[in-house]
Amino acid sequence: MTVSRFPRALLIGLTVLVVACGDNGKEADKDSAAFSSTYQPAVSRPVLITNAHILIGNGEELMKGSVLMQDGLIAAVGEKIRAPRDTIEIDAKGKWVTPGIIDNHSHLGVYPSPGVNAHSDGNEMSSPVTAEVWVEHSVWPQDPGFAAALAGGITTMQILPGSANLIGGRSVTLKNVPSRTMQGMKFPGAPYGLKMACGENPKRVYGEGKGRAPGTRMGNVAGYRNAWISAQTYQKKLSAFAEGNGEAPDRDLSLETLAGVLNGEILVHNHCYRADEMAVMIDLSKEFGYKISSFHHAVEAYKIADLLAESDTCASMWADWGGFKMEAFDDVRENIPMVAKAGACAIVHSDSAVGIQRLNQEAAKAMAAGQRVGIDFDEAEAISWLTRNPAKSLGIVEKTGSLENGKMADLVIWNTNPFSVYAQAERVYIDGVLTYDRYNPAHQPVSDYVLGHRAENGGAE
Amino acid sequence: MSKPIIAAVAIAAATALVSTTAYADVIAIKDATVHTMGSGGTMENATILIEDGEVTAVGSDVQIPSGATVIEAKGKIVTPGVFDTVSTLGVQEVGAVDSTNDYQGSVASGPAFKVVDGFNPRSPGLIANRIEGVTRGFLMPRPNEEGHILAGTGSVVHFGSVDDYIVNENAAVVVYLGERGAAMAGGSRGLATLKLREALNDAEDYRDDRDGYDSGSSREMSLGKSDLEALQGVIRGKTPLIAVVDRAADIEAVLKLAREFALELVIYSGAEAWMVADKIADADVTVVLNPLQNLPSQFESLNSTFDNATRLNVAGVNIAFAHTDSHNPRNLTQLAGNAVANGLPWDVALRAITVNPADLFGGSADCCAIEPGHRADLVVWPADPLEVTTFADHVFINGERIKMKSRQTMLRDRYLDLEGKLPFAYRK
Numbered sequence: 001m002t003v004s005r006f007p008r009a010l011l012i013g014l015t016v017l018v019v020a021c022g023d024n025g026k027e028a029d030k031d032s033a034a035f036s037s038t039y040q041p042a043v044s045r046p047v048l049i050t051n052a053h054i055l056i057g058n059g060e061e062l063m064k065g066s067v068l069m070q071d072g073l074i075a076a077v078g079e080k081i082r083a084p085r086d087t088i089e090i091d092a093k094g095k096w097v098t099p100g101i102i103d104n105h106s107h108l109g110v111y112p113s114p115g116v117n118a119h120s121d122g123n124e125m126s127s128p129v130t131a132e133v134w135v136e137h138s139v140w141p142q143d144p145g146f147a148a149a150l151a152g153g154i155t156t157m158q159i160l161p162g163s164a165n166l167i168g169g170r171s172v173t174l175k176n177v178p179s180r181t182m183q184g185m186k187f188p189g190a191p192y193g194l195k196m197a198c199g200e201n202p203k204r205v206y207g208e209g210k211g212r213a214p215g216t217r218m219g220n221v222a223g224y225r226n227a228w229i230s231a232q233t234y235q236k237k238l239s240a241f242a243e244g245n246g247e248a249p250d251r252d253l254s255l256e257t258l259a260g261v262l263n264g265e266i267l268v269h270n271h272c273y274r275a276d277e278m279a280v281m282i283d284l285s286k287e288f289g290y291k292i293s294s295f296h297h298a299v300e301a302y303k304i305a306d307l308l309a310e311s312d313t314c315a316s317m318w319a320d321w322g323g324f325k326m327e328a329f330d331d332v333r334e335n336i337p338m339v340a341k342a343g344a345c346a347i348v349h350s351d352s353a354v355g356i357q358r359l360n361q362e363a364a365k366a367m368a369a370g371q372r373v374g375i376d377f378d379e380a381e382a383i384s385w386l387t388r389n390p391a392k393s394l395g396i397v398e399k400t401g402s403l404e405n406g407k408m409a410d411l412v413i414w415n416t417n418p419f420s421v422y423a424q425a426e427r428v429y430i431d432g433v434l435t436y437d438r439y440n441p442a443h444q445p446v447s448d449y450v451l452g453h454r455a456e457n458g459g460a461e
Numbered sequence: 462m463s464k465p466i467i468a469a470v471a472i473a474a475a476t477a478l479v480s481t482t483a484y485a486d487v488i489a490i491k492d493a494t495v496h497t498m499g500s501g502g503t504m505e506n507a508t509i510l511i512e513d514g515e516v517t518a519v520g521s522d523v524q525i526p527s528g529a530t531v532i533e534a535k536g537k538i539v540t541p542g543v544f545d546t547v548s549t550l551g552v553q554e555v556g557a558v559d560s561t562n563d564y565q566g567s568v569a570s571g572p573a574f575k576v577v578d579g580f581n582p583r584s585p586g587l588i589a590n591r592i593e594g595v596t597r598g599f600l601m602p603r604p605n606e607e608g609h610i611l612a613g614t615g616s617v618v619h620f621g622s623v624d625d626y627i628v629n630e631n632a633a634v635v636v637y638l639g640e641r642g643a644a645m646a647g648g649s650r651g652l653a654t655l656k657l658r659e660a661l662n663d664a665e666d667y668r669d670d671r672d673g674y675d676s677g678s679s680r681e682m683s684l685g686k687s688d689l690e691a692l693q694g695v696i697r698g699k700t701p702l703i704a705v706v707d708r709a710a711d712i713e714a715v716l717k718l719a720r721e722f723a724l725e726l727v728i729y730s731g732a733e734a735w736m737v738a739d740k741i742a743d744a745d746v747t748v749v750l751n752p753l754q755n756l757p758s759q760f761e762s763l764n765s766t767f768d769n770a771t772r773l774n775v776a777g778v779n780i781a782f783a784h785t786d787s788h789n790p791r792n793l794t795q796l797a798g799n800a801v802a803n804g805l806p807w808d809v810a811l812r813a814i815t816v817n818p819a820d821l822f823g824g825s826a827d828c829c830a831i832e833p834g835h836r837a838d839l840v841v842w843p844a845d846p847l848e849v850t851t852f853a854d855h856v857f858i859n860g861e862r863i864k865m866k867s868r869q870t871m872l873r874d875r876y877l878d879l880e881g882k883l884p885f886a887y888r889k
Contacts, residue, residue: 113758324788325558354753368852
């Protein structure tokens with residue numbers, strides 16, 4: 001059957017085709033259902049949090065407010081809320097509530113702890129364009145880093161392939177819920193992402209490391225363009241076939257993913273440090289008619305914040321990392337607030353199993369650095385850098401990223417202002433389910449790997 | 462040809478003149494909360510007088526001489542400068558550009574390798590950190606695959622001037638044990654221990670018969686002359702030996718070896734130190750650790766926990782903090798703040814990033830607690846220095862007041878207004 005060559009991702013974009021194919025379309029659906037999410041939140045009683053300082057995630061805050069979570073969703077946010085009879089009520093006097101933190105740049109599960117070679121599953125360094133790989137096939141759900149991130153309030157994260165390749169493969173968005181399988185963590189309905197990388201890494205790995213293209217930045221760009229040209233040709237064949245002309249092309253994993261980007265169904269996440277290179281990548285995206293959802297690392301984003309705002313491209317950044325390579329040499333502490341000030345979508349990301357545990361502190365450093373130079377974002381605005389904005393970059397902002405009615409009940413109760421070094425996440429709810437409680441070991445997940453190893457958990461001695 | 466040289470000399474002379482003038486001035490930091498980290502404890506509404514770079518008075522009843530430069534510090538906090546315990550400032554500029562890295566070689570080297578010989582006090586990365594309160598550090602040699610597990614001799618420097626920055630040249634010798642040391646020594650911890658023993662035995666025999674060594678009549682040694690010399694302080698128990706170890710069993714093994722050779726041991730990294738805290742306390746050994754190391758990132762650090770610092774402190778172990786982000790020792794305050802969030806008393810956390818490491822590596826007898834007779838090596842903060850939203854207002858290093866400007870602040874200022882009139886390249 002030729003039709004089974006089509007993944008659903010392509011069909012969704014080509015409405016005509018779906019209608020024309022009838023039953024065949026269904027078969028295609030089944031085909032792409034491979035690896036689909038099996039995540040089902042546990043049934044939870046309604047929870048009402050009262051008297052909390054609430055950062056909503058959309059730029060607003062309530063100094064003394066309530067949130068009601070019901071059936072896994074945010075049911076109400078306000079000064080006073082009436083709750084159903086069986087509601088668990090939590091008096092959060094003196095505490096702060098924020099949306100669950102979202103890290104759109106993580107390698108948890110693909111570069112897990114312990115960091116031994118046998119666990120190194122994040123970079124398919126066998127060819128500079130590996131659009132055919134899906135990072136979800138590398139994710140090890142037993143990485144102890146997931147639970148550590150949960151204790152830092154992380155409820156959703158995008159797992160990306162590394163940056164060795166020009167095109168590194170598909171990303172996956174996961175909910176930070178303990179599970180035996182990757183599918184059990186997969187964010188239902190989240191679009192896939194595509195990892196691309198600019199600059200030093202690809203040319204070093206291939207040119208310097210393997211003596212093959214790309215060996216320069218111009219070689220990098222030629223590599224992307226060749227890949228997109230192939231994808232366009234593939235897409236044209238698909239369209240022609242859908243219109244009843246010619247043969248369907250053979251199924252090609254790599255081109256399927258790239259065509260998914262051209263159709264707007266797969267979101268581009270582009271590792272890129274330098275301002276001038278980001279400008280080139282924006283032009284490249286225009287040449288081939290796709291959109292860059294977010295630049296990642298974007299150490300020089302502050303130099304072209306206006307271009308980012310214009311093209312509606314997010315920049316996912318660190319608060320203060322830099323200096324470790326040439327393209328990271330112009331880091332400034334004010335990068336994030338300077339991008340936000342220009343009206344662009346600013347995001348705090350981690351790229352680190354350590355940093356992901358304290359994204360709130362990274363946002364605090366960036367916010368305070370901005371305030372020093374008169375960029376006066378407060379906590380209510382700055383929280384969006386690690387909630388709403390990353391959700392937007394992942395295509396899930398309708399579902400999570402702020403405490404608004406009907407969104408997933410992903411939220412964190414902090415013991416104090418989360419923009420303080422002394423703040424700790426006390427409770428983390430995912431889809432209304434208490435997934436982490438700092439004071440109750442029964443609500444603290446422990447990975448298989450850690451079990452029996454750690455002295456604290458009854459192992460070792 | 463000669464003109465530029467003359468100009469340079471003239472500038473140097475002018476600079477010297479200015480700094481001499483500055484020395485003659487008296488600076489008064491007025492009405493601050495001062496955490497002296499010394500015999501004075503914490504003082505409220507206190508004034509610090511700095512004369513010729515030296516603290517001459519600290520207290521709430523200090524008279525400010527007329528003509529003094531006054532820094533109003535009501536509601537502000539003064540602490541000793543932050544000590545970068547495992548530093549690469551000035552010996553590493555761009556991590557991935559080898560030509561800018563001098564903290565590590567790529568050929569066979571041993572304990573005589575001195576990182577400080579490649580120190581650049583004008584490093585932009587150093588300046589970016591010192592304006593945030595990092596005033597001195599221990600330049601730690603790192604090993605390479607060709608080299609000895611005794612990786613080199615580290616030095617203490619201050620970051621305040623381009624001259625006389627060395628505080629203690631032979632501050633400590635570093636040995637890599639654990640997984641890294643095992644890999645370097647040939648694939649087994651046993652081989653690493655053997656190498657260390659051989660080196661220590663050789664250093665002792667060399668000490669006892671230098672003439673024999675020089676005339677070629679002594680037995681064959683595992684190290685060359687300069688390396689054997691570099692170990693003399695270590696075998697005398699004068700120069701600390703920093704052992705890089707994480708696993709509890711590795712810590713126990715090196716404690717034993719240190720006792721056998723009467724070494725002044727320091728444990729660095731120490732992810733599982735809390736499990737053998739009592740033994741470390743009994744041996745009076747300091748642990749240098751990263752309080753945010755909580756992941757089982759290697760097999761040797763399976764029992765990493767946020768509680769490490771707290772438990773060591775409760776057991777009476779002296780601790781100092783080290784970061785693992787080469788370009789961001791300025792975040793040591795953040796590490797300390799997190800340690801407090803995880804149960805460590807605030808003043809112990811502050812000690813762990815200031816006076817504890819300064820004392821540990823020696824050469825800082827006139828530093829770093831804020832006391833009369835000490836060099837001014839201190840920071841004025843607008844609020845709690847351990848808080849992530851706090852940035853230093855004023856920094857003094859070894860008596861010099863630091864200009865609060867770096868390449869990073871200049872880049873920021875250039876791009877702060879994207880619609881400004883001048884083209885970017887003309888904004889300086």
